[in-house]
Amino acid sequence: MKRKDTSDILFRRVLVIFPCLILLIMGGIFLKLTVSSLLSIKKFGMVFLFTRTWDPVFENFGALPFIYGTLVSSLIALLIAIPIGVGTAIYLAEYAAQGVCKIVSSLVDLLAAIPSVIYGLWGIFVLVPLMRSQVQPFLGKYLGFLPFFHGPNYGVGMLSAGVILSIMIVPFIISVSREVILAVPSVYKEAAYAVGATRWEAVSTVILNYGKPGIMGGIILALGRAIGETMAVTMIIGNNVTISASLFSPGYTLASVIANEFAEAASNIYLSALIEIGLVLFLVSIMVNILARLLIWSVSAKQSTGMKAYS
Amino acid sequence: MISDALKQPMIWDEHIVKECIFASFKKTRLQRFLIDQFAIYFLSLCALAVLCFLFNILFHLISQGCSSINWDFMTHLPKPVGETGGGMANAIVGTLILLGLAVTIGVPVGLATGIYLSEYANDRFAQIIRFTIDVMNGIPSIVFGIFAYTVFVLPFKSFSAFSGGMALGIMMIPMITRTTEGFVRMVPSALREAGLALGAPKWKVILDIVIPSSLGGIVTGIMVSLARVAGETAPLLFTAFGNKFWHSSLMEPIAALPLQIFAYAISPFADWHRQAWAGALILIGLIFMINLVAAYFVSRQNKLFSPKK
Numbered sequence: 001m002k003r004k005d006t007s008d009i010l011f012r013r014v015l016v017i018f019p020c021l022i023l024l025i026m027g028g029i030f031l032k033l034t035v036s037s038l039l040s041i042k043k044f045g046m047v048f049l050f051t052r053t054w055d056p057v058f059e060n061f062g063a064l065p066f067i068y069g070t071l072v073s074s075l076i077a078l079l080i081a082i083p084i085g086v087g088t089a090i091y092l093a094e095y096a097a098q099g100v101c102k103i104v105s106s107l108v109d110l111l112a113a114i115p116s117v118i119y120g121l122w123g124i125f126v127l128v129p130l131m132r133s134q135v136q137p138f139l140g141k142y143l144g145f146l147p148f149f150h151g152p153n154y155g156v157g158m159l160s161a162g163v164i165l166s167i168m169i170v171p172f173i174i175s176v177s178r179e180v181i182l183a184v185p186s187v188y189k190e191a192a193y194a195v196g197a198t199r200w201e202a203v204s205t206v207i208l209n210y211g212k213p214g215i216m217g218g219i220i221l222a223l224g225r226a227i228g229e230t231m232a233v234t235m236i237i238g239n240n241v242t243i244s245a246s247l248f249s250p251g252y253t254l255a256s257v258i259a260n261e262f263a264e265a266a267s268n269i270y271l272s273a274l275i276e277i278g279l280v281l282f283l284v285s286i287m288v289n290i291l292a293r294l295l296i297w298s299v300s301a302k303q304s305t306g307m308k309a310y311s
Numbered sequence: 312m313i314s315d316a317l318k319q320p321m322i323w324d325e326h327i328v329k330e331c332i333f334a335s336f337k338k339t340r341l342q343r344f345l346i347d348q349f350a351i352y353f354l355s356l357c358a359l360a361v362l363c364f365l366f367n368i369l370f371h372l373i374s375q376g377c378s379s380i381n382w383d384f385m386t387h388l389p390k391p392v393g394e395t396g397g398g399m400a401n402a403i404v405g406t407l408i409l410l411g412l413a414v415t416i417g418v419p420v421g422l423a424t425g426i427y428l429s430e431y432a433n434d435r436f437a438q439i440i441r442f443t444i445d446v447m448n449g450i451p452s453i454v455f456g457i458f459a460y461t462v463f464v465l466p467f468k469s470f471s472a473f474s475g476g477m478a479l480g481i482m483m484i485p486m487i488t489r490t491t492e493g494f495v496r497m498v499p500s501a502l503r504e505a506g507l508a509l510g511a512p513k514w515k516v517i518l519d520i521v522i523p524s525s526l527g528g529i530v531t532g533i534m535v536s537l538a539r540v541a542g543e544t545a546p547l548l549f550t551a552f553g554n555k556f557w558h559s560s561l562m563e564p565i566a567a568l569p570l571q572i573f574a575y576a577i578s579p580f581a582d583w584h585r586q587a588w589a590g591a592l593i594l595i596g597l598i599f600m601i602n603l604v605a606a607y608f609v610s611r612q613n614k615l616f617s618p619k620k
Contacts, residue, residue: 007512007514008512008513008514011512011513011514011517012427012431012514015423015426015427015431016427016431017423018419018420018423018424018427019423019424019427019428019432019436019440021420022420022424022440022443022444022447022484022488023439023440023443025481025484026443026446026447028458028462029450029454029455029458032458032461032462033454033457033458033461036457036461083357084357084360084361085357085361087353087354087356087357087358088354088357088358088361090354091354091355091357091358092358095351095354095355096358104358104361104362107362107365108361108365110365110599111361111364111365111368113538113539113598113599113602114368114542114595114598115541115542115543115544115569115594115595115598116542116544116545117542117544117569117572117573117576117591117594118368118372118542118572118591118594118595119368120573120576121572121576121587121588121591122367122368122371122372124576124577125371125375125576125584126367126368126371167364170361170364174361198343198344198346198347199347199350199351200346200347200350200351201343201347203350204350221449224449225449227451228449228450228451228452228453228454229451230451230452230453230544230545231544231545231569231573235573235576235577255451255453255545258453258457259453259545259548262457262460262548262549263548263549263552275457275461278453278454278457281451281453281454282450282451282454285449285450285451285454286446286449286450288449289445289446289448289449289450290446292449293442293445293446
């Protein structure tokens with residue numbers, strides 16, 4: 001009896017090493033990034049986040065253009081992806097026949113499985129020419145009075161990056177929203193139908209209200225993806241350190257400046273500044289993820305109390 | 312059914328019901344009908360748009376890739392700048408080696424953590440681990456690249472296959488852990504109790520009963536995470552770095568398909584563009600194949616414990 005107990009305890013002790021290892025890795029990432037960017041943190045301080053010079057020759061660094069580029073490209077992506085993603089999810093969960101839903105869902109999974117470098121390749125050779133010859137001239141002609149659709153038309157730039165990002169995050173929005181919508185207890189929908197609602201009225205009042213926090217969680221998760229997305233954006237955003245109101249102009253993002261310049265950063269302070277950008281990315285993505293998890297948890301907690309009341 | 316719904320405590324605001332009823336008063340029947348019809352068209356159009364994107368990408372991949380793939384591409388090294396021809400043989404092998412390294416790092420940690428979470432821990436520590444893993448899953452891949460660079464490239468003063476494999480391996484951990492935990496949890500507790508009743512210690516029950524009966528699910532988790540990191544480029548940029556030749560040891564820079572696709576896609580040469588498409592087709596083929604294996608195992612696993620009809 002006694003021997004068995006010790007072997008069990010030993011097994012558990014060995015097993016518990018691995019979760020601790022994960023904590024160690026996460027702590028290690030934070031520590032390593034902080035220590036490696038200490039040089040830049042000391043030299044530039046908080047101003048690093050708010051200055052727009054990026055000058056490797058004179059070793060003056062500020063991350064504002066990258067933060068701007070990341071925010072703007074992610075926002076464009078969300079603007080395009082939210083209606084399409086949530087719309088598709090509602091269609092799949094509420095309207096489509098079961099067979100159609102199954103096939104389309106697996107196709108959407110396929111879209112999520114395509115690696116970002118292939119999106120970038122497609123972006124360079126298909127999307128950018130299309131933007132240059134069709135979409136951007138069209139926008140410039142009819143919406144050119146707005147500052148966003150102004151200026152020379154290269155094809156590469158913020159708008160193209162936003163479009164490709166939106167295609168990449170749509171699968172996430174669809175799968176999370178679909179789960180949330182499917183989890184809405186059907187009694188609520190039936191209640192809406194009982195008071196004479198049409199299908200759309202039932203969907204828009206009951207489902208969207210009930211699932212709002214969950215869908216928001218999915219959208220924030222997708223935002224996290226868009227912020228950290230590197231390759232596809234690097235390949236088509238134009239990689240130019242500017243802040244311009246025009247969405248046609250080339251830009252730069254936090255992730256893509258690391259991807260482009262890290263391997264050729266010659267001096268210590270240059271490398272340190274790039275690692276500090278990595279640290280910013282790390283912290284932002286952690287915050288975004290925590291927010292999203294809290295939202296999704298709040299929904300599942302609500303649902304479980306709802307189910308309890310029902311049973 | 313409905314009286315049940317009305318009886319239970321309102322967990323969504325009452326104003327939604329009112330809004331619903333009043334909205335229908337404000338509009339005529341025709342308006343409501345038209346809005347309903349419009350919604351159907353709009354929503355199906357959304358789904359159609361998503362499919363259009365997918366088919367467009369796949370169409371270009373297949374048409375451009377198939378026309379440029381050939382035997383040379385699979386068996387030759389890249390040619391120097393300016394010469395046409397050559398292939399990505401070293402990159403294909405390099406990707407497989409990197410994936411192998413990633414598996415050796417990611418699988419033990421992910422598996423053990425998943426089993427620990429489902430079999431032993433239901434306390435605060437487990438919650439912290441689960442939360443950490445969820446957060447880790449959302450960290451941009453390039454951050455893992457920087458981490459591997461500071462830990463493994465800087466001290467050894469050389470880009471290496473090992474550092475690339477390490478970055479990919481760390482990225483695999485969260486996904487393997489979550490799927491393992493999920494599938495191990497699904498093993499009916501009657502099976503465990505049967506083992507315990509025969510006098511087997513818990514570790515033996517885990518190793519001999521729980522793991523074998525959830526093996527399909529565990530393999531699925533490994534495969535899915537493998538498919539995801541197979542296409543990762545960002546963490547390899549300054550760890551594996553890429554190599555025009557065969558690598559001679561794991562402590563040297565190594566070529567990888569995604570890196571090669573990236574380098575060729577942004578180059579100014581038409582022949583390299585052609586090869587980038589061919590490489591992309593091979594990469595996506597590899598990823599889909601891994602996903603197919605995963606789908607096979609998951610369907611087998613799901614049959615195992617589904618309620619018998």
